Amino acid sequence: MSPVESIFQEFIDAIQTATNADEFERVATRLTQRLGFQRFAYLRLTGETPMLISSYPKSWTSRYFQLGYQQLDPVVRRARAEHALFSWGGEASALAGNREQRRFFDEATTFGIRSGITVPIRSGFGRMAAFTLATGDRDLHPELLVADGKDLVHLVGLHFHCYVAARLDVLSASKLAVSELTQRERQCLAWTARGKAVVDIAVLVQIAPRTVVFHLENARRKLGAASIAQCVAEALRRGLLS
Amino acid sequence: MHAIALHTSQFGRHLELLAAMYRLRRRVFKDRLDWSVSVSGEFELDVYDTLGPTYLILMADAGEPVGSVRLLPTTGPTMLADTFPVLLGGSPAPHDERILESSRFCVDTSLVAEQAPNSLNRATFILFAAMMEAVRGARADSIVTVTDTRMERILRRAGWPLRRIAAPRQVGSTMAVAGFLDMSEQTLHRMYEQADVNGPVLVSSDLVNAAA
Numbered sequence: 001m002s003p004v005e006s007i008f009q010e011f012i013d014a015i016q017t018a019t020n021a022d023e024f025e026r027v028a029t030r031l032t033q034r035l036g037f038q039r040f041a042y043l044r045l046t047g048e049t050p051m052l053i054s055s056y057p058k059s060w061t062s063r064y065f066q067l068g069y070q071q072l073d074p075v076v077r078r079a080r081a082e083h084a085l086f087s088w089g090g091e092a093s094a095l096a097g098n099r100e101q102r103r104f105f106d107e108a109t110t111f112g113i114r115s116g117i118t119v120p121i122r123s124g125f126g127r128m129a130a131f132t133l134a135t136g137d138r139d140l141h142p143e144l145l146v147a148d149g150k151d152l153v154h155l156v157g158l159h160f161h162c163y164v165a166a167r168l169d170v171l172s173a174s175k176l177a178v179s180e181l182t183q184r185e186r187q188c189l190a191w192t193a194r195g196k197a198v199v200d201i202a203v204l205v206q207i208a209p210r211t212v213v214f215h216l217e218n219a220r221r222k223l224g225a226a227s228i229a230q231c232v233a234e235a236l237r238r239g240l241l242s
Numbered sequence: 243m244h245a246i247a248l249h250t251s252q253f254g255r256h257l258e259l260l261a262a263m264y265r266l267r268r269r270v271f272k273d274r275l276d277w278s279v280s281v282s283g284e285f286e287l288d289v290y291d292t293l294g295p296t297y298l299i300l301m302a303d304a305g306e307p308v309g310s311v312r313l314l315p316t317t318g319p320t321m322l323a324d325t326f327p328v329l330l331g332g333s334p335a336p337h338d339e340r341i342l343e344s345s346r347f348c349v350d351t352s353l354v355a356e357q358a359p360n361s362l363n364r365a366t367f368i369l370f371a372a373m374m375e376a377v378r379g380a381r382a383d384s385i386v387t388v389t390d391t392r393m394e395r396i397l398r399r400a401g402w403p404l405r406r407i408a409a410p411r412q413v414g415s416t417m418a419v420a421g422f423l424d425m426s427e428q429t430l431h432r433m434y435e436q437a438d439v440n441g442p443v444l445v446s447s448d449l450v451n452a453a454a
Contacts, residue, residue: 001254001255004257005254005255005257006254007254008253008254008257009253009254009255010254012250012253012254013251016250016292016294083281083282083283084283085283119282119283120282120283121280121281121282122280122281122282123278123279123280124277124278124279124280131282150283151257151258151261152257154282154283154284154285155257155260155261155264155285157282158264158280158281158282158285158287159287159291159292161280161282161287162280162287162288162289162291162292163292165280165289166289166292166293167292234278236414237278237413237414238325238326238328238413239326239328239329239411239412239413239414239418240328
């Protein structure tokens with residue numbers, strides 16, 4: 001096996017045994033070192049609560065979320081817009097972006113995060129995640145580290161994403177299961193799918209408009225959707241409304 | 243044309259082939275069919291790929307992958323039980339060492355069709371034959387699958403009819419249906435004849451793991 005191949009096999013063998021966030025962190029930390037980087041971060045943005053598994057300093061990550069940096073972070077913004085792996089940081093981004101973003105990179109650097117590469121990941125219905133390998137080493141060029149292994153890093157990021165979803169999502173089973181929607185929730189969604197407004201549904205189902213909103217919101221949360229429109233699409237796709 | 247069986251324990255050694263298969267899947271399931279699947283760059287993967295799958299990868303004579311299918315044991319989570327229980331029509335989902343679940347079946351029509359008349363059919367038959375060989379290799383005797391009525395017709399014409407579990411239902415834009423595909427030597431040999439091959443099409447034999 002080539003070095004890249006054995007790194008991937010080692011990663012796959014290890015991640016299959018991971019059952020909690022700490023173990024996922026260990027698996028990715030090992031991979032990070034094998035590829036010549038110092039730190040990794042897996043960030044998933046789904047609905048309101050972001051999910052992070054990383055070996056970044058805790059002082060940095062808690063500050064990051066406290067200040068809502070995920071809105072500002074140029075890496076996250078870029079990961080939302082692009083599909084292919086990209087590198088960031090170093091000289092180039094010290095000059096690019098607005099003043100706020102430059103200050104953000106300066107601050108990250110003080111925590112040892114100077115440059116890196118990021119794999120954007122798209123799930124269904126606008127959900128996104130990013131898998132990042134980073135370094136604080138000024139002389140290291142992230143792009144060169146993975147010159148032979150872009151496919152490898154993409155596959156690692158995507159596998160990490162799917163393994164986390166399969167093993168850690170509390171909703172994983174129910175996210176997939178059909179019976180989780182109550183009859184009322186299905187009714188309200190089905191009418192919404194047919195173009196009825198909340199006030200119409202209230203009349204049709206004979207409940208208060210406020211209660212219709214309550215059921216729709218519950219359904220939206222259960223299906224992990226960001227909006228009612230997305231929730232309807234997801235429910236239709238899973239055949240929940242037939 | 244032949245098929246290669248690839249189990250999780252062999253991913254590293256066949257990284258390029260594996261990458262090519264995930265690329266093929268992205269083209270078919272995301273770009274063409276627009277399914278709600280996870281993609282990164284050129285690749286497609288979902289949570290069921292984390293459950294120790296065996297992939298059967300159909301190789302064109304020129305050496306590039308032109309089709310694939312994923313096999314999972316039904317002793318763990320399955321697409322039928324955990325994503326599409328609505329297709330069971332109230333029947334219990336199969337959980338049995340002797341039953342494998344197949345999913346993500348695809349043959350890249352644009353790659354195959356240009357090669358020779360009838361080559362699309364032939365590619366499909368060879369992948370079907372590879373599935374039967376994999377079932378036999380795993381000491382199982384049938385496959386359970388979630389598919390659509392279009393594929394059901396192809397299977398029937400190929401002499402490998404789907405034994406329905408329940409009536410088809412509209413799921414998204416397709417008429418989805420779940421059922422069993424039973425393995426028999428007779429069916430396999432008929433498939434060989436239709437595919438115009440003399441014998442086994444599946445290379446590598448680590449398939450006992452698929453049912454483990």
